[in-house]
Amino acid sequence: MPDTPVLELEHVTVQFGGVVAVDSLNLTIQSGEIVALIGPNGAGKTTAFNAITGVYKPTNGCIRFKGDILEENYPQGKMRKLYRGHDNGHYHERLERTPDEICRLGIARTFQNIRLFKQLTVFENVLIAYHSHIQASIFASTFRLNHREERQMRDGAMALLDLVGLADLAQEKADNLPYGKQRHLEIARALATKPELLLLDEPAAGMNPQETDELTNFIYDMKDQFKLTIFMIEHHMNLVMDISDRIYVVDFGKRIADGRPEEIQSNPAVISAYLGVQA
Amino acid sequence: MPLNKHRKLSPVLSLAALILLLVLLIILEQHQSSNRMAVAVLQKGAILAVAAVAMNLPNGFTGIFSLGMAGFMSIGAYITAILTIPTDTIESVYYISGVAGWVMNLKRALDVLPQPLLVLVALLIGGLIAALFAFLIGIPVLRFKSDYLAIATLGFSEIIRALVASPQLDRVTNGSYGLKNIPGFATASGSGVLLIPFAIAAVCIFIMILVINSSYGRAFKAIREDDIAAEAMGINLLKHKELSFVISSFFTAISGGMLAMYMRSIDSKTFQVALTYDILLIVVIGGMGSVTGSIISAFLITAAKEWWLRFFDQTLYIGNWQVPLLRTGFRMVVFSILLMVVVLFYRRGLMGDREFSWEDILGLPQRWRHRRVAIAAAKAEAAAPKDGGQNDA
Numbered sequence A: 001m002p003d004t005p006v007l008e009l010e011h012v013t014v015q016f017g018g019v020v021a022v023d024s025l026n027l028t029i030q031s032g033e034i035v036a037l038i039g040p041n042g043a044g045k046t047t048a049f050n051a052i053t054g055v056y057k058p059t060n061g062c063i064r065f066k067g068d069i070l071e072e073n074y075p076q077g078k079m080r081k082l083y084r085g086h087d088n089g090h091y092h093e094r095l096e097r098t099p100d101e102i103c104r105l106g107i108a109r110t111f112q113n114i115r116l117f118k119q120l121t122v123f124e125n126v127l128i129a130y131h132s133h134i135q136a137s138i139f140a141s142t143f144r145l146n147h148r149e150e151r152q153m154r155d156g157a158m159a160l161l162d163l164v165g166l167a168d169l170a171q172e173k174a175d176n177l178p179y180g181k182q183r184h185l186e187i188a189r190a191l192a193t194k195p196e197l198l199l200l201d202e203p204a205a206g207m208n209p210q211e212t213d214e215l216t217n218f219i220y221d222m223k224d225q226f227k228l229t230i231f232m233i234e235h236h237m238n239l240v241m242d243i244s245d246r247i248y249v250v251d252f253g254k255r256i257a258d259g260r261p262e263e264i265q266s267n268p269a270v271i272s273a274y275l276g277v278q279a
Numbered sequence B: 001m002p003l004n005k006h007r008k009l010s011p012v013l014s015l016a017a018l019i020l021l022l023v024l025l026i027i028l029e030q031h032q033s034s035n036r037m038a039v040a041v042l043q044k045g046a047i048l049a050v051a052a053v054a055m056n057l058p059n060g061f062t063g064i065f066s067l068g069m070a071g072f073m074s075i076g077a078y079i080t081a082i083l084t085i086p087t088d089t090i091e092s093v094y095y096i097s098g099v100a101g102w103v104m105n106l107k108r109a110l111d112v113l114p115q116p117l118l119v120l121v122a123l124l125i126g127g128l129i130a131a132l133f134a135f136l137i138g139i140p141v142l143r144f145k146s147d148y149l150a151i152a153t154l155g156f157s158e159i160i161r162a163l164v165a166s167p168q169l170d171r172v173t174n175g176s177y178g179l180k181n182i183p184g185f186a187t188a189s190g191s192g193v194l195l196i197p198f199a200i201a202a203v204c205i206f207i208m209i210l211v212i213n214s215s216y217g218r219a220f221k222a223i224r225e226d227d228i229a230a231e232a233m234g235i236n237l238l239k240h241k242e243l244s245f246v247i248s249s250f251f252t253a254i255s256g257g258m259l260a261m262y263m264r265s266i267d268s269k270t271f272q273v274a275l276t277y278d279i280l281l282i283v284v285i286g287g288m289g290s291v292t293g294s295i296i297s298a299f300l301i302t303a304a305k306e307w308w309l310r311f312f313d314q315t316l317y318i319g320n321w322q323v324p325l326l327r328t329g330f331r332m333v334v335f336s337i338l339l340m341v342v343v344l345f346y347r348r349g350l351m352g353d354r355e356f357s358w359e360d361i362l363g364l365p366q367r368w369r370h371r372r373v374a375i376a377a378a379k380a381e382a383a384a385p386k387d388g389g390q391n392d393a
């Protein structure tokens, strides 16, 4: 029996009113892979991430995580008439989860436009992520009946900061960090939720070549240390070609190509849709 | 390192301040007849400090906008009042329509408790019932953006007020006649007028500080900072907003019960929306997200409003000339102007979202020295020729 994929998207469509942002997207990610999702601006990449993490409900289709259905939906109500996705009628169940539930199941993410807890310290940012798996009730936590757990959370957070090289900035306000460090902190915070699958939305956005190189190594390191599967959106082609095992290319919400980096580089559809834009 | 020295010093200073406060309260209690105003202001300040910290919990720490303070306070106040008014005088309080049978039975049952315990039980019951109401309101409302909660709690507050005053509840709340004969804070021997409210307030605020500094409190702050990120980090928004709102309402009701004991008589008009705004004002002036800010501001504002500015309400003659403007009500004008000035100079309240710390205070002279040196250096540089002329001292 082949391994069950970590993540499967089947005919996932996300439609906002009349706009089909993600159109019947199919993709599969195996355990331990680094997979990139690329495509021109507005192609629907972030929307796909938002559907996986429960921020938006898919309008149609099914998302599986480690073989179990994470979310499933079919066009209902107003959407039945409005629906313009390219795959209809396969699904009859409705299952939705909130983003926090999905995070606790083992999918963590970062955001395209960094979303740190700005006024809190670097340490607190990471510590808060440990709260997702807290055992103690609010009563126990208030009266410090869970001091062992609290200790573990704090030690874990500090160790994690050490690992990502932010330990000496632990007491700094997150907002005061340089941009590149903020991106690292966001990844560290996501790691603190103990994910199996990590979604990175343009982790290298706004970075110079040197910072991008550092980030590449960092992502490799983290993947090994935490036995992660990584799914990332990225515009930096060097980074993408360098790091990914496989690449999916989307345009106007639809998948136009997928394959290994060298296959993608020479794919004419991709060149015209995406690389062509850059050249 | 001077900063380290300060860190070691601060528990000592805190202890000293606490002892000083205790001594002060005891002395004031012994001379209460000659210091009525100070005693009243301190009592009310302690009560409003609890209410302000409780209001700060959702509004300043969790980023949800609750305006139901008056409603929850009135729940606490009425329950405390009904349960603590001496059973033998209660007929005279409800002299118009009489007391409902079940209220009477409940009171008789609780009369086995000694007085101090009865008060605590009454405060707790008030808090728990308010918490239950908050829980029920929260379920439908907290799913939405926080403006809904503001409107819903404001509405709830008014509904409670209307209910309390309604003739149907005459035999429970005494309708529009209100309740009197509520026992105050003093014990039979006359002591405790200050120590008791301060002790209750201290316990309440201490527990809220523990909540804020717990893992759940950190989650509240995460929601305040960025709810989308908080949710993506596995924090259940509805659950945590509910927790914050319910805990806040619990302690708000306790402050309401204390207010009933302070006022000795209450009616539905005591708990108008204006009361919520008074507390909101304390929170904003103290600083959203600062517990110590709320406490300091509760005492300062109460003292200013009820005491220090009294002078402006008294007509004053200098010789034959009556000083203009000084008349009843002018105090509130001055108070409002002062508030505006404070808000102008401290946009984020007196404390912002920081907390009081001895280290900060002790570090001040050093920081001032640093600043003086820095300014002097900048001046010297500006005075030096050919430096682009960009330095302003």
Ligand SMILES: Nc1ncnc2c1ncn2[C@@H]1O[C@H](COP(=O)(O)OP(=O)(O)OP(=O)(O)O)[C@@H](O)[C@H]1O
Pocket: A016, A019, A020, A021, A039, A040, A041, A042, A043, A044, A045, A046, A047, A048, A112
């Ligand atoms: N909440 C929303 N409501 C309506 N339309 C939306 C919403 N979110 C995204 N869209 C639309 O969906 C399309 C895809 O947007 P998305 O953000 O997923 O693109 P992207 O591939 O991430 O682009 P970029 O590279 O610029 O980040 C866009 O046309 C966008 O306007």
Ligand SMILES: [Mg+2]
Pocket: A045, A046, A047, A112
């Ligand atoms: Mg995007």
